[in-house]
Structure formats: structure tokens, C-alpha cells
Amino acid sequence: MSDSLSKLEKRTAYTLVLPAVLLVFAIVLFPIFANVWISFKDIELKDIRIPEPRAKKIVKSISENQSELKIIYKLRNSSLIQEIRNVKFQDKVPTNVSPINLDPRCNFQSKKIVCNFGNWQAKYRENFEITVVNNKGEIIDKKIIKSQKPILSGKADNPLLTTNFTLENFKKVFYENNFVELLLTTFYFTFFGTVGAIIFGILAAQLVNQNIRGRTYMRGILLFPYVGPVVALAYTWTLLLDPNSGTLNALLINFNIIEQPINLLGQKYITMSILGFEFKLRLALTTVIFFEIWRYFPLAFLFILARLQAIPQSLYEAAEVDGASPIQKFIHITLPQITAIISILFMIRFIWNFNKFEDIFLLTGGASGTRTLPINVYQQGFAVSDIGMGSAVSIVIVMLLLSFMVIYFRLIGKRANEV
Amino acid sequence: MKFKSLAIFLIISSFFLTCILSIWKIMATLQGLSFTNLNVTPIFLIGILLSLAFVLIGNKINHLIKIFSISFIFSFLYFYLNEASPYWYILGVFLITLFFTNKLKKYSTQSLKEDFISEKIIFDFITLFGIVFFAFVILFPFYIMLVTSFKTQIALLVNPLDFSLDFTKSLAELFKSYFVIFETYNFGRYILISSAVSIGTVIVTLLFAIPAAYAVARLNFFGKNFLSTSILIIYMFPAIVLVIPLYTVFSQLGLRNSIFGLLIVYTATTLPVAIYMLQGYFKSIPKEIEDAGIMDGQNWFGIILKIIIPLSLPAIASVALYVFMIAWNEFLFSLMFLDSPKSFTLSRAIQYLSGDAETPRQYLMAGSVIVTLPVLFIFIYFEKYLVSGLTAGSVKE
Numbered sequence: 001m002s003d004s005l006s007k008l009e010k011r012t013a014y015t016l017v018l019p020a021v022l023l024v025f026a027i028v029l030f031p032i033f034a035n036v037w038i039s040f041k042d043i044e045l046k047d048i049r050i051p052e053p054r055a056k057k058i059v060k061s062i063s064e065n066q067s068e069l070k071i072i073y074k075l076r077n078s079s080l081i082q083e084i085r086n087v088k089f090q091d092k093v094p095t096n097v098s099p100i101n102l103d104p105r106c107n108f109q110s111k112k113i114v115c116n117f118g119n120w121q122a123k124y125r126e127n128f129e130i131t132v133v134n135n136k137g138e139i140i141d142k143k144i145i146k147s148q149k150p151i152l153s154g155k156a157d158n159p160l161l162t163t164n165f166t167l168e169n170f171k172k173v174f175y176e177n178n179f180v181e182l183l184l185t186t187f188y189f190t191f192f193g194t195v196g197a198i199i200f201g202i203l204a205a206q207l208v209n210q211n212i213r214g215r216t217y218m219r220g221i222l223l224f225p226y227v228g229p230v231v232a233l234a235y236t237w238t239l240l241l242d243p244n245s246g247t248l249n250a251l252l253i254n255f256n257i258i259e260q261p262i263n264l265l266g267q268k269y270i271t272m273s274i275l276g277f278e279f280k281l282r283l284a285l286t287t288v289i290f291f292e293i294w295r296y297f298p299l300a301f302l303f304i305l306a307r308l309q310a311i312p313q314s315l316y317e318a319a320e321v322d323g324a325s326p327i328q329k330f331i332h333i334t335l336p337q338i339t340a341i342i343s344i345l346f347m348i349r350f351i352w353n354f355n356k357f358e359d360i361f362l363l364t365g366g367a368s369g370t371r372t373l374p375i376n377v378y379q380q381g382f383a384v385s386d387i388g389m390g391s392a393v394s395i396v397i398v399m400l401l402l403s404f405m406v407i408y409f410r411l412i413g414k415r416a417n418e419v
Numbered sequence: 420m421k422f423k424s425l426a427i428f429l430i431i432s433s434f435f436l437t438c439i440l441s442i443w444k445i446m447a448t449l450q451g452l453s454f455t456n457l458n459v460t461p462i463f464l465i466g467i468l469l470s471l472a473f474v475l476i477g478n479k480i481n482h483l484i485k486i487f488s489i490s491f492i493f494s495f496l497y498f499y500l501n502e503a504s505p506y507w508y509i510l511g512v513f514l515i516t517l518f519f520t521n522k523l524k525k526y527s528t529q530s531l532k533e534d535f536i537s538e539k540i541i542f543d544f545i546t547l548f549g550i551v552f553f554a555f556v557i558l559f560p561f562y563i564m565l566v567t568s569f570k571t572q573i574a575l576l577v578n579p580l581d582f583s584l585d586f587t588k589s590l591a592e593l594f595k596s597y598f599v600i601f602e603t604y605n606f607g608r609y610i611l612i613s614s615a616v617s618i619g620t621v622i623v624t625l626l627f628a629i630p631a632a633y634a635v636a637r638l639n640f641f642g643k644n645f646l647s648t649s650i651l652i653i654y655m656f657p658a659i660v661l662v663i664p665l666y667t668v669f670s671q672l673g674l675r676n677s678i679f680g681l682l683i684v685y686t687a688t689t690l691p692v693a694i695y696m697l698q699g700y701f702k703s704i705p706k707e708i709e710d711a712g713i714m715d716g717q718n719w720f721g722i723i724l725k726i727i728i729p730l731s732l733p734a735i736a737s738v739a740l741y742v743f744m745i746a747w748n749e750f751l752f753s754l755m756f757l758d759s760p761k762s763f764t765l766s767r768a769i770q771y772l773s774g775d776a777e778t779p780r781q782y783l784m785a786g787s788v789i790v791t792l793p794v795l796f797i798f799i800y801f802e803k804y805l806v807s808g809l810t811a812g813s814v815k816e
Contacts, residue, residue: 400656
């Protein structure tokens, strides 16, 4: 009895889970593996369509005798790199109309012209002509002929499925792509974005956790940047920071804080001197990091606040009795209570920042020293149109991510279950 | 009274006052007032005097009378020290000082002798300062977005600091950018597409996620643990690595430029989060209620439909809102998959607008307002659900 029940349970479970699992497999897991395949192929954006035979039909009268017409088919292979095998052609003509001097590749039977063109090379083109006459000498209606579309078919390999592989993409990724700088920029962006978001998150949570009026409103407002659409927010910031007529530069100049407008998003380096030491700051990258912090500290804030509100008030009261100062209370009570959530947040945000594409793309497009790995995927795959290379960069991202996750589950995974 | 605590108190409180007054001045400058100097030092010095006077007067006179008279004197001084400024501006200064002196209420010559008073002062004012700072930093860009959409390109080029709205103009004139983007740039259509995609994603995601989450929460089957771990791992994976394979396959299948294609992708990418959030809630429903259902001869389908769903409506609502916001805000896939203006979503349409350097910025900002407002409204209205959803599901962006 119980055995058949558990069998039924299993069957039900699989029926319930399967649709979701299949969909996620098709759209999320399959592409990750497909990337591996594509990254070993020499393939460009224009090659991804399966080649197909095409024909454009033009109808012309040849003489004043309107019972005779010439039909020209402009035939071509849509692909510039692949051949199409065994191309078949078929077109219909109205009753009483038949072709004369038909091409030897074709034959005519029961109102149909059927041709067998054999193989077409890449870039193949031909102007194929047929002359038709009306057997009874009546006028042929051009429109009827024209409205009939020819049907073509042929066999071609799917360029994605061919089995010629190359290591060229990975060589290019590592040797011709400024790989070290790319990696450093990505880590710089990821690390400082993450740390900044968490620090501001702690500050904001600490503020809102106090007994002040309107703290629910404050919590709502603090989450605005996180819930707003990235496109709108990024463009607002671009406008705000614009060197020519942006509000920020105009304000700073107006109050005589700076003399020349600063192109915060378009300048790669700015030289600063602090205590006599001159050093170069990655200006555009820093600005992008600040945007990133602005947008994502609310998430850290929310989690830390939830944790703070769960700390029993009696701990603080006891500390008060013992005569602890506010700083001591923070260090000895608050901080130990939130380290677990902070370490989880650090990893989650680290991984997500590492993958961040939209924010940088919308603010700088990856220019002025803000090219990170995800931006590079887009640049290679769609700006340079080198799909194979883009996939190779994706593989690098996946590999790095997997290693982060291994580290995460080794170090923090166990603790995460305790929270 | 410790001299050290008094000094810290004076400096910190005056610093705070200077900061709020500077923000007020910046906001006033953006209304077209031509201030060219923040006058930080004099304000700071008067601020110190003000706090000192406050502490010295102590409880000798009624608190209300005290703060009103001090604020009045301060505003008067401020009026003299600054370039000619309109009365509404000085009124603002007066109210800010009133708020500030009211905050000073708990400090007196007595309280400055307490233990750790300097730390407490610092904490108090950092809290105040932090709230003003965070509110300003967060709301300022939204404010600029909104007011820019009501200005004209020429006005902004002439004076990039003048964001004052001219209410003498007719409404049609004021909302011109909105009319233009609806009429010339077809934003009505994009709103429809965005809504259709987002609502469609919500419905399809729930259809797939509720049964799956129920199975993960309640039933025993081989591979269950593996499945719940992989849910977590999958949603760590970035959209950017999916883009190239999906682009090539969708091109070959003719799913690019189609709303259906976008819907599939959005559903698949939000499913793991939705399942994760829902199964957590389903687990919290007492099993006995279901057992009663089984006694009544309900099958699994009946149990989900008649018991689980009605009991977990709050969780389902928060998942639905959450998925809606993800789909509405999504940008990467709509950038990759949509080339034809016929099938643009709002985000993609705004990005497309910005691609043309000739597009006046107020149109861009009007578009941004249109795409932002629904999300903010939903968020404010359903904040409680959303926040619990966000913290429960630990969130995907």
C-alpha cells in the first residue's frame, strides 16, 4: 500500500516539476553548454543563419505579341560561405500556358515547372530565364504569373552544427584582448562595488534601525534605486554627470569648487595629489562603481536591517547597564550578529557584480577604461560580430564563476545554513 | 560641564546645520536663484554661536519661545549675510533652523556631563546627517529626471541650473515632451508591449512555479535535493553568458523580434527564484490541512488548487509583483533580441531613443519617467509584500 502510494507520489512529483525543469534546461542550462561548443568554432554573426536558396521573380513582355512572356528568376545562395546541395525548384503556370525551349535541367508536366539545379556553391548567383506562351494565342495576364511564387528547397549544413573546431578563439581571448587589464578592471569593479554597497548598506541599516519618526518611509525611499528600471536611472545619471550641461558640473562651477568641467564618465584617468604623492585614479571606472553602489546598497541595507531587527533588545539593555559606550555596543553586539549575513551578501553581490552588464553598458558602453568581462562578451559577439570569440569570453566568465561558487560553498556554505 | 564635550557638541551640531543649509541652498539654486557662494565658513561660525546660545540659555525660558526666537535671529543674520534672496528662501532657512534647534532639545549644560556624551553626540548627529544625506543622494536623481522632462532643451542649455517650472504655461505646453513621445515615438505601443510581456511572464511563471514549488516542498522524489541546490546555483548564473547561444538559436528559429521569444526567456530566468520563494512558504503551511484534503478524496491537483493556493496568496502576490518588476525592468535580453521598433519594450525604446544624439534630453527623461513611475507606484503600494518577498527569496536582480 505505502509502496504504491510512494510510487504515485513520485510520479506526481515528476509531473509537477518537469515542465519547469525542462524550460529552465532549454533556456538556461543548454546555452551554457552551447557556449562551449560555439567557443571552439570560427563563426561570425553573419554566418549563423542556415543557408537557403532564394529566387526573385521578374516578368517581362518580349514582343508586342502578348501571348508570349519571359520570366526571369534571379537565383542565389543566401550564404556567402556555405554551399547548398540538391537544390530543387518548382513554379506553377496557369492553364493553357506552357514553357518553350525549356532549360535541360527542368521539365514541365501538368502546369508545373520542376527543375533540379544540383549543388550551389557559396555566393552562387544565376539569372534563370523561361519563356512561356499561351497555346491558344490568348493574352497572358502578367499579374497572375507574377503572383505565383516559386518554391525552392535544398539541403545545407547548419553552420552551428558542423564539426570543424579551432582553438583560435581562446588564443585571441588570452593573447590579443588585453586580457590582464580586462581581468583587473573586472575585479576592481566587482570588489569595490561589493564592498562599497555593503558599507553603505550597514550605515543605512544602522540609521533606519533607530527609533526615528517615519522610518518605514525611509526604508521605502532607500529601496528606490534598487527597484527602478536600470535604463531610466543610468540615463538620468549620464545627464547629471554630463560635462557640458550636466547639473553636477554646472553646480560645482557655479559655487567655484572646480574651474573646468570634469568628464566623469568619459575620462579614463585623473591625476590627484594627496600629501604630495601624485597618483592616477581610474575616473570613469570609479564613477561607474559609485553608480553601482548607489543602485545596489539598498539590497545590502534590506538584509542587514532584517538581521538588526532580529537582535534581541535585551542585549543592548544589558550592555547599557554595564556602562558600554555606543561604539562598544556596535563593535561587541551588533557586528558579531551581522557578520554571517554580511559574508553571504558579500559573495552574492560579488558574483552578481562580476556579471554586471547593463549598468556599465548604459553609462559608458565600456569606453574609457570600464571594459569588464561581460562588456567584452557583448563587444566581441555583437560589435565585432565574432560570435565564437564572444562565446570564448563567456566560457572564461563561467569558469571564474564556478570557482567562486566552489570557494563560497567551501567557506560560507555551511554557515549560510545556520542563518 | 566638560569643555571637550561642549566643543564636540558645538562643532558637530554646527556642521550638521551647515550641511542642511547647503543642501537647501543647492536646491534653491536649482530653482533659478543665482547664488554663487555656499558661504560655508560664516554659516558654520554662526551655527556654533547658535548652539552655544542654546546650551547657555538652558531651561531659563520656555522651549518653544527659545527655539522661535533663536531661529528668528539666525534667519535675520542669514538674510543680511547673503546676497538678496527671496522670502520663501529665508522662510526655508527659518524652518530648517527651527527643526535643528528642536533637535537640540535634549542637550543642556547638565546633559553634557553624562558618560560617553561625546560619542552619543556623534552618533546622534551622524544619524541625522545620514538620513538627510541618504534621502538627498537617492531622491536627487529622481527629482532631476522628473523636472527635466518638463523643461525644454534650449532652456536647459541656456541655464543648466534652472529647473524651476513655469506654471504660467498651459498644461499642454508643460507636458509637451509627453505628448511628443506618445505621438512621434509611439510610446503608447511600447507601454502595451511592456505590460503584455511583464504580465504574461507573471502568469506563465506562476503556472510553472506553483506545481514545481509544491513538489519540492512536500513530495519525496529522487533528485529532490539536487534540484533544490541547482535552483540556487542556476540563479547565480548571469544572463550575459546565455545571450550568444540564445541569440543564434532564436535567430534560426525566427524567435527574435517576437514578444513570445522574450516571454520564454523571462519566464525561464525568473522561474528559479519564483520556485525558491514559493517552496519556502509552502513548507510553512501545516501538513495537517492537506491531510484533511486527502481524506476528502482530493488528488494532488485539487490540493494545490483548493488548499495550497488560497492559503499562500500573500506569497504568490509577492512573487507575482517581484517577477513583474524583473520583467518590466529587464534590459539585456530586450536589447539583444529586439531590433525592430515594432516590437520594442519600453526600456529598449528609451535606449533606442538615446542612440540618436539629436534626441532632446527632455524626451529621454519623459520616457524614463514613464518607465519608472509604474514600478515605483507598485513598490510603494505593495511595499510590505515586496520587502518580505525580497528578503525571503534572497533576490535576483
